[in-house]
Amino acid sequence: MKIDFAKLQYQYQLYKEEIDSAIHSVLDKSNYIMGEEVKELEENLQNFTGAKHAITCASGTDALLLAMMALDIKPGDEIITTPFTFIATAETIAFLGAKPVFVDIDEKTYNIDPSKIEEKITNKTKAIIPVSLYGQPADIDKLQAIADKHNLKLIIDGAQSFGSTFNGKTDSNLGDISTTSFFPAKPLGCFGDGGAVFTNSDELAQKIKMLRIHGQNKRYHHKYIGMGGRMDTIQCAVVNVKLKHYKDDLAKRQEVAKKYSEELRVKSEELVLPYVDKRATSAWAQYSIRINDEGQREKVQAKLKEVGVPTAVHYPMPLHLQECFEYLGYKEGNFPIAEKISKEIMSLPMNPYLSDEEIEYIATQI
Numbered sequence: 001m002k003i004d005f006a007k008l009q010y011q012y013q014l015y016k017e018e019i020d021s022a023i024h025s026v027l028d029k030s031n032y033i034m035g036e037e038v039k040e041l042e043e044n045l046q047n048f049t050g051a052k053h054a055i056t057c058a059s060g061t062d063a064l065l066l067a068m069m070a071l072d073i074k075p076g077d078e079i080i081t082t083p084f085t086f087i088a089t090a091e092t093i094a095f096l097g098a099k100p101v102f103v104d105i106d107e108k109t110y111n112i113d114p115s116k117i118e119e120k121i122t123n124k125t126k127a128i129i130p131v132s133l134y135g136q137p138a139d140i141d142k143l144q145a146i147a148d149k150h151n152l153k154l155i156i157d158g159a160q161s162f163g164s165t166f167n168g169k170t171d172s173n174l175g176d177i178s179t180t181s182f183f184p185a186k187p188l189g190c191f192g193d194g195g196a197v198f199t200n201s202d203e204l205a206q207k208i209k210m211l212r213i214h215g216q217n218k219r220y221h222h223k224y225i226g227m228g229g230r231m232d233t234i235q236c237a238v239v240n241v242k243l244k245h246y247k248d249d250l251a252k253r254q255e256v257a258k259k260y261s262e263e264l265r266v267k268s269e270e271l272v273l274p275y276v277d278k279r280a281t282s283a284w285a286q287y288s289i290r291i292n293d294e295g296q297r298e299k300v301q302a303k304l305k306e307v308g309v310p311t312a313v314h315y316p317m318p319l320h321l322q323e324c325f326e327y328l329g330y331k332e333g334n335f336p337i338a339e340k341i342s343k344e345i346m347s348l349p350m351n352p353y354l355s356d357e358e359i360e361y362i363a364t365q366i
């Protein structure tokens with residue numbers, strides 16, 4: 001068998017007529033920038049997530065920048081986040097001149113550990129940025145309580161988790177601002193780069209909309225230092241089509257994850273399967289398991305590759321050990337759990353279209 005990791009081409013073929021017609025409609029109108037499809041998508045995203053405002057933007061990275069710019073994050077400010085995430089989460093903090101302050105992760109969910117946050121709060125701390133890793137929100141109850149107690153902002157990096165929930169609310173509808181990404185391989189992807197910022201605050205929404213278009217409140221009148229951060233109309237048209245099918249996609253991802261867990265549960269003591277908190281649902285961006293036996297992961301990956309099962313590692317090096325963050329002065333041993341998980345974690349093929357036979361095959365090969 002030869003397994004496809006994300007089945008993006010398969011998905012395109014499935015919705016080809018609808019997607020082609022949506023793209024052609026933009027071409028026929030040539031409304032490439034801020035066309036009506038952009039507004040349509042923003043309304044559709046609001047309806048789907050329950051967030052009062054959805055503002056599309058050029059990528060999940062820009063979404064993080066816009067969120068922090070809207071909250072006036074400035075050089076010297078400190079932002080608490082997880083070292084076990086994609087670089088964009090901490091890179092954008094540093095890009096704005098602020099300082100990423102890392103906190104180790106929870107060994108079960110791999111998300112930021114709220115019990116280790118308060119000791120890192122100083123009078124320069126402005127915000128906490130949890131990441132909903134692999135699709136599962138962090139412990140938002142505890143994070144919001146800490147943010148409220150210390151008067152900090154909560155920005156949720158939901159790049160991997162569109163449609164996930166915590167206590168019945170989508171993670172786009174939690175915190176002060178939440179962000180997502182429509183990078184093709186995310187659960188809800190476009191055909192290039194795209195992203196969105198969510199908030200329930202009218203004031204922040206208005207500011208984010210201006211920041212996205214060079215800080216302008218009126219053409220050629222610039223209230224803020226902003227950026228060129230719009231999402232293309234064509235990309236919005238694609239997401240409008242995919243969003244119609246997304247509830248179904250999410251349900252299928254749940255099914256795939258459930259089947260994986262059933263198949264793998266009995267296989268081996270060295271396997272650690274994903275854990276989802278009872279208060280949360282995951283969007284299952286990844287189904288990531290651990291090979292809890294040092295040095296064995298790479299061997300398992302190589303063997304799986306030989307039998308047609310692609311795997312990936314999200315992420316092999318925690319951010320505090322990255323060269324670009326050397327200046328922060330962290331060293332190996334600072335965040336033992338993130339370091340351990342980064343050596344053991346491995347993502348299996350995950351998409352809504354994996355068949356039971358494929359999942360059984362993958363499990364058997366493992």
Ligand SMILES: *Cc1c(COP(=O)(O)O)cnc(C)c1O
Nearest residue numbers: 059060061086088089159181183
């Ligand atoms: C993908 C990702 C981003 C960045 O999204 P882009 O659309 O690729 O810019 C940010 N944070 C996390 C956790 C991600 O996985």
